[in-house]
Amino acid sequence: MTEILADIGEFGLIDRIHELLQKEGVQTPGLTLGIGDDTASFLPHAGYEVLVTCDCMVEGRHYLPQHITPLDLGRRAMVLNISDIGAVGGKPLYALVSLGLRSDTPISDVEAMYRGFVAELNPFEASIIGGNLTKSEGRPFIDITLIGEVEYGKTVRRSTAKVGDAILVTGYPGQSAAGLQLLLQAQPNADLLSHPLVRAYNIPSHRAWEGRAIAQSGCVTAMIDTSDGFLGDLGHICKESAVGAELIQEKLPISEALRQGAQKLGQDPYDLVLKDSDDYELIITCSPDHVDQIYSAVVALSDVPVTEVGRITDMARQIKLILRDGTWSEISPAGWDHFTESGG
């Protein structure tokens, strides 16, 4: 019989997770008190700021349990948070994992989820140092707080883009949205898990290594990850920096997979690039003179493409899309909004 949470209880599960982390996780230097006390504690590095971010995923809303394995779910939940730390130029160190779980959840599923967390944390020598387990017969949720560090004064913000800056983006935003739509439209027994767009949705890549390298280059003026969709997050930069933006449609990067997926879905691929999509790519702004240095910083450590797609303008909060024929249209920066009707 499958062992479930109700069989071993909260404390039993904590012991089991503790064991798994000791075997498969890494020990982050600086940790002074780990799992098993009222709090965890660590000794911060001199000359560094501490970064903190927090992201929550609710079943049915942020993931579809029938379409994602517990391992990939764990990876995805951790990637969201790692992406946030990378987007300000930091390095992840410690995670706290808070889970709302049904009492009939198989223990092996919880363990697989932790393996997913660890798979994403280990490359950074980052580790899980605490958390919380809560019985929730409603929708399960995964809420992660991730702590990182960045050299003092080196945090890259979203509020510091300058008029005239180039706008760059990593990878191919929109692939995740296309993957989600393919899943939603698929026949019940279609096996899409290995489809590149579905993989982009289920286990998106973070760009934290790239974000850190970009920050270290000293050439970036503002940065953000695309968790609210390309337009949504460019909108955040515009709002916080009190600037506008001009995007050149034909420069927007579209992967071959996205082009084919858009065709299959009967959609304009540019819509997929611009609107809500959980890709966790980076939007970067920098002086036009520094674009090459940003390219070099990324090329030195990964083959993720970086594409220049437009300019920052002085038209506060206005985002224009320049079309192939030279005409333009104003586009709305409303990204993913969890509560309004238009929100996902």
Add this chain to the structure above:
Amino acid sequence: MTEILADIGEFGLIDRIHELLQKEGVQTPGLTLGIGDDTASFLPHAGYEVLVTCDCMVEGRHYLPQHITPLDLGRRAMVLNISDIGAVGGKPLYALVSLGLRSDTPISDVEAMYRGFVAELNPFEASIIGGNLTKSEGRPFIDITLIGEVEYGKTVRRSTAKVGDAILVTGYPGQSAAGLQLLLQAQPNADLLSHPLVRAYNIPSHRAWEGRAIAQSGCVTAMIDTSDGFLGDLGHICKESAVGAELIQEKLPISEALRQGAQKLGQDPYDLVLKDSDDYELIITCSPDHVDQIYSAVVALSDVPVTEVGRITDMARQIKLILRDGTWSEISPAGWDHFTESGG
């Protein structure tokens, strides 16, 4: 018409909360990046360890919306976390608040909840620096990560109790459990909100100031808060310190309110003291020679009683209750366990 979340959306709500915090919250020194970026950041104090804890409350499971105001709910959720920081001798600094909310939640309720958070944080000059809002049409939840600090090497653990140590407890554990039972047994329109036991359940006090003073005294060997019930948490100390404990029944502190409440509920007041109860008192162990110094540390700053209730023994994990007639019985340290059948 009552303004609800669906009217103003996630970003609208974030703006509203931001405004409230700027007006009613404090600014914690050291914060370098607050709400409104991918992460928050702060500059830790030299010579201090950073503490992190995380606690989650789910509606219907950890609180009863019909019996608690949003303001008190906010206070209670923050108290849980402040208690954990205090139990290791630390001082709270920064909170991240993650909420799962139904889209029909009144904005004024969310604002009242934040006023509750702030009411508990302000006395420490601690502040909310980030978080997450998630739509959840299931059960709403409040998940808080609280960050604190403690002088390097001064963290008080649960794993360091010594054989022969005195066992002390603050306040009156069990009042919260009695309050909850009164609520559950009450007539639908009974107004119990001002009943002292119900107040102990709805807005329990933390003992973080006391915990910090006890830690600073240098006399404590182990400490824990009673979030899993007195026996549950004494059990954690015994397990982690590889010791046992002897409790003297007649020394267990019982308030007049608890005595009356137990009578009304037809229960043994000692059962209420020992078993599951959300009181957030402190269990302290120290050398018998240091009991007076612990008393003095607490008396200097509050009128919370501290009671010596027993001794740490060498009978690993065994907890004995010495009765009035000199006989004893072994009692189980199983505290609140969220997943097993006996769990709450």
